[in-house]
Amino acid sequence: MTILLLSALGVIGLSIALCLIRVVRGPSLFDRVMAFDCIALCMVGAILIMSILLSTDVFMDVVLVVALLGFLGAVSLAAYLEGTLVD
Amino acid sequence: MGGAVVVGVFFMFVAALGVLRLEDFYSRVHAPTKAATLGLIFLLLAVTVYLAEAVVLTKAILAVLFIAATAPVGAHILARAAYRTGVPASPNTRPDEYAGVLERRRRETGQDEPESAVDVREDEPGA
Numbered sequence: 123m124t125i126l127l128l129s130a131l132g133v134i135g136l137s138i139a140l141c142l143i144r145v146v147r148g149p150s151l152f153d154r155v156m157a158f159d160c161i162a163l164c165m166v167g168a169i170l171i172m173s174i175l176l177s178t179d180v181f182m183d184v185v186l187v188v189a190l191l192g193f194l195g196a197v198s199l200a201a202y203l204e205g206t207l208v209d
Numbered sequence: 210m211g212g213a214v215v216v217g218v219f220f221m222f223v224a225a226l227g228v229l230r231l232e233d234f235y236s237r238v239h240a241p242t243k244a245a246t247l248g249l250i251f252l253l254l255a256v257t258v259y260l261a262e263a264v265v266l267t268k269a270i271l272a273v274l275f276i277a278a279t280a281p282v283g284a285h286i287l288a289r290a291a292y293r294t295g296v297p298a299s300p301n302t303r304p305d306e307y308a309g310v311l312e313r314r315r316r317e318t319g320q321d322e323p324e325s326a327v328d329v330r331e332d333e334p335g336a
Contacts, residue, residue, distance in 0.1 A: 126211055130218040137225030144228050152291040153234055160228050160241035163249060167221045170252040174259050182268040193279040197286055204290035
């Protein structure tokens with residue numbers, strides 16, 4: 123079971139690497155914002171697998187906060203880039 | 210529980226693969242909203258089954274509701290902002306209905322789109 127969870131963590135790390143390639147490539151700023159959102163979701167998945175590995179429930183709050191921050195970051199950056207947030 | 214972990218991680222990987230491989234922004238923005246949400250639901254299920262506590266179940270349900278509500282909204286806001294600032298779509302995008310809507314609205318109100326604060330169209334050909 124530990125080997126399965128560790129390899130699952132490895133696959134999630136690979137997913138974050140793929141999203142990072144998209145962050146570097148772009149081509150538009152919105153692609154970067156969207157890839158960062160995907161990285162935040164992958165981080166949440168990694169945190170969940172870590173909480174199974176360590177068999178603790180203290181990371182459940184981290185899940186909620188990271189999901190909230192990812193959403194807020196995407197929305198605020200979209201509003202800023204669209205030009206409706208600042209005049 | 211191991212099965213839920215495998216399925217969840219598979220969907221997270223599919224989401225990242227879609228972010229990297231799909232051809233234009235408007236199709237790429239679909240990948241993390243749908244696939245990653247499904248993957249997170251399965252991972253939360255695995256954690257809940259493994260720990261089997263009421264607190265974890267409550268927070269997992271809260272997280273699922275929150276992610277299922279915010280991920281489509283965030284993707285929609287991102288795609289709309291991208292369209293209005295002129296991020297190019299793939300040439301295979303055939304019916305472009307929002308262009309007609311924007312054109313009609315511009316004729317009715319007689320004002321242009323809000324100018325973007327930053328130039329987002331940095332389309333480097335070598336990338």
